[in-house]
Every structure is written in structure tokens, then in C-alpha cells.
């Protein structure tokens with residue numbers, strides 16, 4: 208029997224607003240949020256006037272993802288430990304590496320996470336095919352939901368490995384409407400990208416500097432328009448992962464204005480980093496969609512502030528510098544298509560988005576909403592996580608708005624030896640992270656972050 212715990216002397220920020228309050232935690236849950244809580248014998252966490260926020264929920268991670276001959280640098284142990292140190296207490300990871308049967312993908316990912324995760328986790332499934340018969344497609348989605356997996360991702364890119372055609376996406380959207388399993392899309396038009404890649408490589412443009420021109424913002428916007436049209440026709444909801452560009456954002460806004468139920472997520476790297484890294488040939492900045500320009504960054508910050516982009520997740524998929532150089536073939540890359548793509552982010556997300564609060568670009572409430580409230584609401588975790596409310600899991604972060612931190616890989620907990628933010632100093636960092644009432648990180652370092660204490664979270668169907 209663990210004792211009661213009081214988080215005292217902080218300013219609580221969540222979807223209900225900002226207020227001075229103490230938080231009483233009992234048996235892993237929040238039981239009271241009010242001022243002046245005093246319980247004899249309770250453990251006390253002194254919030255020291257900092258913010259007390261719901262633990263971050265990162266709905267886009269790729270732990271232990273095989274990409275050809277190499278594997279993303281963080282497994283469920285190092286990835287969730289890094290998450291805890293950065294104030295994230297729940298991740299939703301993408302199960303499935305290719306076209307394997309979904310039962311196999313789910314079993315593999317459960318095996319990878321079980322006994323290793325430090326904080327709670329859920330799974331999305333990657334869908335590369337669906338039964339042609341609509342009833343059978345809906346039964347497939349219902350089977351996912353029975354497993355506690357209430358979201359899927361379909362790729363409009365990567366023709367050889369992952370891409371689906373419009374018929375498959377349409378069937379998925381129809382099945383989504385019937386089952387409450389959310390459809391997410393990787394929105395880049397794969398056929399156009401293939402053509403542009405072929406032209407670039409044939410012309411001898413084989414370095415990372417070619418990437419912005421072969422994966423331009425127009426292919427993101429085009430894919431969003433196509434997917435949104437299918438969602439509208441199916442009267443279904445659509446979620447766009449890792450929105451990277453002003454053109455893509457415009458496509459989201461246009462679809463929404465036309466009545467489509469469309470949601471969007473962006474990532475810290477699209478808010479903070481620019482394609483100049485690629486233009487300089489830096490392979491450590493390869494990801495898809497690629498980094499963009501200053502105007503795209505500004506548009507995305509504005510959309511996170513307004514709520515047009517509801518979620519900031521990370522697409523955490525780092526590689527070591529050595530694995531980048533080995534390439535997906537394992538013997539060194541000869542053109543940019545063989546550079547393993549993805550950036551680190553799970554530990555730095557909360558603080559990096561908070562920099563937008565510091566610069567006056569977004570409110571405290573939008574910061575918290577984008578990093579925990581909206582992900583909980585959109586991914587079947589409402590009533591479980593994502594707010595500081597009685598009855599919810601005591602996944603809480605005490606955030607010191609004055610703490611500074613250097614975002615070098617040597618100070619962070621990812622197994623990748625390169626942070627895309629190397630040399631950057633941020634203001635504002637979690638000082639205590641609680642997962643279901645247990646302290647898992649203090650001052651950005653693991654504290655009793657026992658592998659295996661993290662639990663699989665069964666998520667509910669997503670009602671509209």
C-alpha cells in the first residue's frame with residue numbers, strides 16, 4: 208500500500224484552465240485538485256511555484272523500428288526513460304515494420320515493450336492492406352479495437368514498402384466511421400515523390416541536399432487534399448500525422464472549411480529546424496517529410512497557437528551517426544534514399560513547445576493541450592490521461608519555467624549520439640515526473656524508472 212502524495216504549491220494548467228491548486232494522489236490516481244490540501248503522513252512533492260501539468264502524451268514514436276539493415280536507436284526501455292526525463296508519461300508507438308500480418312505486428316510490439324517500458328504505452332497499427340469486402344474491413348478494425356488499439360496509420364508514400372491505394376484508404380475510412388478506430392495518414396504523394404527521386408538520382412543529385420526538391424510541400428498538400436476528399440465522401444474523420452508545411456496546412460484548413468472532420472499533428476522539428484541543414488548536406492537531419500523553410504515554421508507555430516493544428520507529437524525515430532552512414536543497406540549509402548530517416552524528439556518536446564509560450568506565440572493552455580489534452584481526446588484516452596482531474600491517472604509533471612537545459616545528446620537519454628538540437632539551450636524543463644503517482648524522473652534524470660513498470664494502455668474507440 209503506497210501512501211498518499213500531495214503535489215503542493217504549484218499552478219495547475221490543463222484544459223480546464225490555469226489555477227493555483229494542490230493535487231492529492233492516492234493509489235496512482237488523482238483524487239483531489241484544490242488549494243490547501245493537507246493529509247497527515249502523505250508524501251509531499253513541492254512544486255515550488257512551478258506549473259503542474261498532465262504528463263505529456265506523445266502519440267507518434269518509433270521505438271526499435273527496423274529500417275533495412277539498421278534499427279532506430281531507442282528501444283522501449285531507453286525511449287520511455289528519455290520520455291520520462293522530458294515529462295512525457297505515455298507514448299503511442301506505431302506497431303508494424305512493413306507488410307506483416309497485423310496479429311504478428313502487434314505481438315512483436317507487445318514483446319518489445321513488455322518488461323521494458325518505464326512509462327505507459329499504447330500502439331497504433333500500420334495498415335497496408337484491407338479486405339475488399341466492406342463488412343470484412345470493418346470486422347478487421349473491430350478486432351483492432353478489441354485489442355485496445357483504436358487508431359491506424361496508412362501511408363500515401365513509399366510505394367514499395369507501405370503505400371496504399373485510394374480504394375484501400377476509402378475502405379479504411381468507412382471502417383473507421385463504423386468502429387471508432389481513428390485513421391491517420393502519412394500524407395505525401397508517393398508516386399510524385401518516386402518520379403522526382405528518379406529524376407534527381409539520374410541527374411547525379413544523390414546527397415541530402417536534393418531531398419527538399421524531391422519531397423516538396425506540394426506533394427504533402429496534394430496528398431492531404433486527396434485523403435480529405437475520401438474522408439469527406441465516407442463522412443469519416445481524418446488525422447494527418449507530421450504536418451510539415453504551410454501548403455499542407457492550407458490544405459487542412461480548406462478541407463475543414465468545407466466541412467471535413469480533419470485533425471492535424473506537427474512535430475517540434477518542423478517548428479524549430481529548417482531545410483538549410485539538408486542543403487548543407489547534413490545526413491543527420493534526414494526525415495520525411497523533410498524540414499522546410501522559415502515561412503513554414505512560422506505558419507505551423509501560428510496553427511499550433513490557434514488550435515488549427517491540435518497536436519504536437521515527435522515522430523521520434525533517431526539513428527546513431529554510425530547507422531546513418533551505414534545506410535539502410537548496411538554498407539554505406541550511395542544516394543539519399545538509403546539514408547535512414549527520422550529525428551530524436553521524445554525527451555525534448557515539452558520544453559521545445561514551451562519555448563513558444565516564452566516567445567509569446569502560444570498560451571500556456573495551448574502548450575498543455577497540444578502536448579497532452581488533445582492527444583488524449585483524439586486517441587481514446589479521455590477520462591484516463593491528459594488532464595489534472597480527480598479519477599484520472601496521476602501522470603503529472605512539475606515544470607520549472609526557469610530551469611535551463613542544454614539539448615546535447617550527451618545530456619539527454621536517447622541512445623542516439625546526435626541530437627538535432629545540439630548546442631541549443633532551452634528555458635523551462637520538468638523537475639519531477641510522476642507516472643501513476645510514482646516518481647520516475649527528477650531534474651531531468653531517471654529516478655526509480657524501473658523497466659517494466661510501464662503498462663500497455665488499452666484505448667477506447669474514438670467517438671465523434
Ligand SMILES: [Zn+2]
Nearest residue numbers: 267269522524
Ligand atoms: Zn512516423
